[in-house]
Amino acid sequence: MNEFKPKIMTCMKGYGGQQFVKDVTAGMIVAVIAFPLSIALAIASGLSPERGLYTAVIGGFLVSALGGSKVNIGGATAATVMTVFTIVEEFGLSGLAAATIMAGIFLILMGVLRAGMLLKYIPRTITLGFTAGIAMGIFSGQIKGFLGLEMGEMPVKVIDKFIACASVIGTVDVTALGIGLLAMAVLIILPQVFPKIPESLAAILITTPVVQLLHLDVETVRGVYGELPSHFPEFTLPSVTFDMIQALIPSAVTLAILIAIVTLLACVVTDGLMGERHNSNQELIAQGIANIFCGFFGAVPVAGAVARASSSVKNGGRTPVAGMVHSAAVLLILLLLMPLAGYIPIPALSAILIKVAYNMSNWREFAYMFKHAPKSDNAVLIGTFLSGILADLLFAVEMGVLISAVLFMRRMSAVSAVREWEYLDGDENGEPSDDPESLSLKKVPRHTMVFEIEGPIFFATVDDFMNITATKNTKVVILRMRSVPAIDITALHNMEKFLERCRKKEITLLLSHVNEYPYSVMKKAGFVDKLGEGNFCSNIDSALKIAEQLVSR
Numbered sequence: 001m002n003e004f005k006p007k008i009m010t011c012m013k014g015y016g017g018q019q020f021v022k023d024v025t026a027g028m029i030v031a032v033i034a035f036p037l038s039i040a041l042a043i044a045s046g047l048s049p050e051r052g053l054y055t056a057v058i059g060g061f062l063v064s065a066l067g068g069s070k071v072n073i074g075g076a077t078a079a080t081v082m083t084v085f086t087i088v089e090e091f092g093l094s095g096l097a098a099a100t101i102m103a104g105i106f107l108i109l110m111g112v113l114r115a116g117m118l119l120k121y122i123p124r125t126i127t128l129g130f131t132a133g134i135a136m137g138i139f140s141g142q143i144k145g146f147l148g149l150e151m152g153e154m155p156v157k158v159i160d161k162f163i164a165c166a167s168v169i170g171t172v173d174v175t176a177l178g179i180g181l182l183a184m185a186v187l188i189i190l191p192q193v194f195p196k197i198p199e200s201l202a203a204i205l206i207t208t209p210v211v212q213l214l215h216l217d218v219e220t221v222r223g224v225y226g227e228l229p230s231h232f233p234e235f236t237l238p239s240v241t242f243d244m245i246q247a248l249i250p251s252a253v254t255l256a257i258l259i260a261i262v263t264l265l266a267c268v269v270t271d272g273l274m275g276e277r278h279n280s281n282q283e284l285i286a287q288g289i290a291n292i293f294c295g296f297f298g299a300v301p302v303a304g305a306v307a308r309a310s311s312s313v314k315n316g317g318r319t320p321v322a323g324m325v326h327s328a329a330v331l332l333i334l335l336l337l338m339p340l341a342g343y344i345p346i347p348a349l350s351a352i353l354i355k356v357a358y359n360m361s362n363w364r365e366f367a368y369m370f371k372h373a374p375k376s377d378n379a380v381l382i383g384t385f386l387s388g389i390l391a392d393l394l395f396a397v398e399m400g401v402l403i404s405a406v407l408f409m410r411r412m413s414a415v416s417a418v419r420e421w422e423y424l425d426g427d428e429n430g431e432p433s434d435d436p437e438s439l440s441l442k443k444v445p446r447h448t449m450v451f452e453i454e455g456p457i458f459f460a461t462v463d464d465f466m467n468i469t470a471t472k473n474t475k476v477v478i479l480r481m482r483s484v485p486a487i488d489i490t491a492l493h494n495m496e497k498f499l500e501r502c503r504k505k506e507i508t509l510l511l512s513h514v515n516e517y518p519y520s521v522m523k524k525a526g527f528v529d530k531l532g533e534g535n536f537c538s539n540i541d542s543a544l545k546i547a548e549q550l551v552s553r
Contacts, residue, residue, distance in 0.1 A: 027325025059302025064323025116280025133388020148176025
């Protein structure tokens, strides 16, 4: 059970006042960063601003207190924006709460079943493709606010958003655009001049007074959402039906996968910064518990936030205390300063999210991979990206995994082969070989055929195996399997058929140098008993010796 122990229980040994001061400082800085991002991401998800702060308060605290990473910070993230927006549009707030709770349950199951390490098998091409798709979704959703377009509700799908915005491009509000550009200028220039000042907060602190003092006719948070509540979130049971729960399962699975991937990526990044190692399964359990509470308290789904966690580390945060202080600081902002957030201009928040989308797109890596990667990897990258734009993120992940699996099987089948031995007087250059396993040093008895099997044997390579044919006078067939790391049940079934063909022709089948894993599969399936333990040879020399004895009889 030590595997399922929160990091806070193991990393506080020797904790002192000096580190406490550093953690408090880091937590306060992260809270300043989290405040504008939480509001902006909640709005982008189709929710009222305070729900993003609820996530930082409740979800962020539980992630730090129960997580498997010392410094991961939980909060609203861009990765879930598109999925949350879709759920809210179709099922409303109750549907979002139910989906968040269901996603939390899935995450707990993933952690308990030790699925944390399985996520490392998702190729970078898939992660990059769907992340770029998320970035496009966020960007398309902010065009309206950034340009001040006069239009109704935004469509759900990315392509439809672009089409809808293009159809009303003539309604651009110059004032809104000016505020958006001012905010964007602050976001771009400030980090180059004063890198330690949170640029998102600075953009809000500059544009908000400009709009109010000049009495500019620009949409603000209060104008769109009314008076913002400044109290602790209330516990609420979502009103759902069994049919709604069934309909929400795909969305909940999507949320769980996105949260798991984004969270564990954040943990990997902070591990690199600190030289530490996180507990992925415990982190998934913590994310699951945090999301269940977020669902009951009406918050946006919580996930690990790379930028906030990295900022905590860079400012001295080394324990979960920093994340818990961050949540407490956001709560104070919620209780004391929330009414002031109503004056924030919408174009400024749109500019912040456009910058988030730009950073999230990883376009340089995307372009590099597209230019230098093999065509097969590009197929996965582009397929995942387009699926995320044209359909949804769950379909994008499914499509990416499907394409990757097909291409992987194709590669494995290309390196798998069955070839009959060809006898040489030396190596490929005609020189005598010093390798004791060299074919040139082996004497094969008459009426004996030896086939070398290379690479994994599975359903995609069984055709090569079925091409094994014995001559008329053959008495013994040896299958040399030293280069076979794995075998599946389909290939084993075909091997059983080959054994039956050999027995009908009164041919003895011998297997040489069967590795541990293929042998365990054969043992479990009963093939070892069918062939006979004595027909398994430890190496090719013993197989040839047995063949010689059989032929001489």
